[in-house]
Amino acid sequence: xxxxxxxxxxxxxxxxxxxxxxxxxxxxxxxxxxxxxxxxxxxxxxxxxxxxxxxxxxxxxxxxxxxxxxxxxxxxxxxxxxxxxxxxxxxxxxxxxxxxxxxxxxxxxxxxxxxxxxxxxxxx
Numbered sequence: 021x022x023x024x025x026x027x028x029x030x031x032x033x034x035x036x037x038x039x040x041x042x043x044x045x046x047x048x049x050x051x052x053x054x055x056x057x058x059x060x061x062x063x064x065x066x067x068x069x070x071x072x073x074x075x076x077x078x079x080x081x082x083x084x085x086x087x088x089x090x091x092x093x094x095x096x097x098x099x100x101x102x103x104x105x106x107x108x109x110x111x112x113x114x115x116x117x118x119x120x121x122x123x124x125x126x127x128x129x130x131x132x133x134x135x136x137x138x139x140x141x142x143x144x
Contacts, residue, residue, distance in 0.1 A: 022046035022133065024116050029138030032106055040101040040138060042116030050094040053120035055131060056101045058112035058140075065115070067126025069101060079125050084110075106142045113137040 028040040042054065053073045059065040069090040070079040078090055089102040099116060119132030 024118060024133065024135035026114060026116055026135045026138040029114060029140045031141045031143065033144050034107055034142055036106050036142070037102070037104045038106065038140060040103065040114055040116075040140070042099045042101070042135060044097050044118070047118075048094070049092060049097055049099055049118070052118050053125075054092070054099045055117045055120065055125060056090060056099075057115045057117060057128065058110075059115070059137075060109075060112040063112075065128050067128075068114070070120075070125040071099060081126065103140070106140075108142045111140060111142050113139050 023045045025043050026040060028038060030038060032038055051073050053070065055070040056068040057065050058068050068081050068084055069088055071090045071092055080088060087105045091100045115137045116135045117131035117133060121130050121132060123130045
């Protein structure tokens with residue numbers, strides 16, 4: 021059974037860090053394009069970062085550039101999102117996605133398979 025499971029979310033103070041994990045089962049992430057998205061209450065789901073199947077092309081939303089970093093550990097079949105200098109506006113449910121159809125990576129319609137999400141709350 022194919023699954024994407026996100027973990028690592030939680031409550032953190034402004035300026036803090038979290039590392040999210042997206043672990044796949046039933047397929048390997050090594051040759052797949054994987055994306056991270058987030059959805060805040062009352063807002064649309066937005067693209068945060070993407071690592072292409074080649075591994076040498078990475079994208080970030082402007083709002084997280086310089087603060088977030090995406091990486092892949094093929095041995096653990098996991099893609100990570102390291103989040104530093106977190107701010108209250110980063111509060112959201114974070115999702116990872118696979119089955120990239122092509123087109124704009126930051127569009128939810130470009131992806132066909134999603135995890136269940138993990139909550140990130142940034143608050144003092």
